[in-house]
Amino acid sequence: MSAKGTSSFIAMRASSVLLLPLAAWFVWSVAKHGLADYETARDWAARPRNAGLGALFIALSAFHMRIGLQEVIEDYVHDGFKGGLAALNWIAAIAVAIAGGFAAWRLAF
Amino acid sequence: MAKPIGAAADRPLSPHLQIWRWTPTMAASILHRATGLALYAGAALLAGWFAALAIGPKVFSPAADFLASPFGLVILFGFAWSLFFHSLNGLRHLYWDSGRGLRPKTALMTSWLVFAASLIGAAALFAPILIGWS
Numbered sequence: 001m002s003a004k005g006t007s008s009f010i011a012m013r014a015s016s017v018l019l020l021p022l023a024a025w026f027v028w029s030v031a032k033h034g035l036a037d038y039e040t041a042r043d044w045a046a047r048p049r050n051a052g053l054g055a056l057f058i059a060l061s062a063f064h065m066r067i068g069l070q071e072v073i074e075d076y077v078h079d080g081f082k083g084g085l086a087a088l089n090w091i092a093a094i095a096v097a098i099a100g101g102f103a104a105w106r107l108a109f
Numbered sequence: 110m111a112k113p114i115g116a117a118a119d120r121p122l123s124p125h126l127q128i129w130r131w132t133p134t135m136a137a138s139i140l141h142r143a144t145g146l147a148l149y150a151g152a153a154l155l156a157g158w159f160a161a162l163a164i165g166p167k168v169f170s171p172a173a174d175f176l177a178s179p180f181g182l183v184i185l186f187g188f189a190w191s192l193f194f195h196s197l198n199g200l201r202h203l204y205w206d207s208g209r210g211l212r213p214k215t216a217l218m219t220s221w222l223v224f225a226a227s228l229i230g231a232a233a234l235f236a237p238i239l240i241g242w243s
């Protein structure tokens with residue numbers, strides 16, 4: 001068990017407050033466009049505002065979900081596997097954030 | 110952590126899931142964690158969608174076709190409902206963090222509210238897609 005209770009608590013809530021409006025924006029965008037074809041989706045994502053908000057939504061989600069899964073790991077996983085799973089959790093979260101950010105950057109510029 | 114030899118077996122276990130009578134508040138608590146895990150996959154899916162879009166139509170179109178298939182739509186509906194549920198129940202958690210809404214009656218009412226609103230939200234988001242699809 002890592003002694004990071006307070007900082008995790010604050011990081012979880014701070015990111016959740018920022019994620020709520022981003023989730024609302026995402027849902028609104030999906031409602032507006034539905035299942036878009038390539039051209040429509042590309043036109044939408046090439047606008048810097050959409051690319052930026054999309055990348056931010058993904059990056060903050062990665063930050064938030066890493067802490068959440070870490071809590072689940074600490075609750076259910078035996079000591080021998082904890083370190084390895086925590087490392088995989090970090091790698092997966094960083095990969096998601098980088099993929100989203102890099103794709104958004106390529107799309108917008 | 111080292112365990113004293115032979116000590117673990119004799120201790121009584123706490124009652125497990127099937128012992129408890131299910132309550133809406135308990136279900137909401139479990140579903141908050143379950144939808145959180147689902148959204149982990151959802152975030153990866155969204156990042157993959159962006160990446161496919163950036164790479165080009167050769168990667169994007171087959172992925173989009175799969176997501177528009179019945180199986181893909183089930184995944185997307187699960188993603189959408191999870192996002193609605195986790196966001197709304199997260200709002201409930203933030204309200205609790207302010208020290209309010211913790212009376213059993215209030216917590217019960219807000220759990221029903223979150224179930225209903227998340228289902229309505231996901232259904233409303235999907236209705237136009239399903240009408241366009243069939």
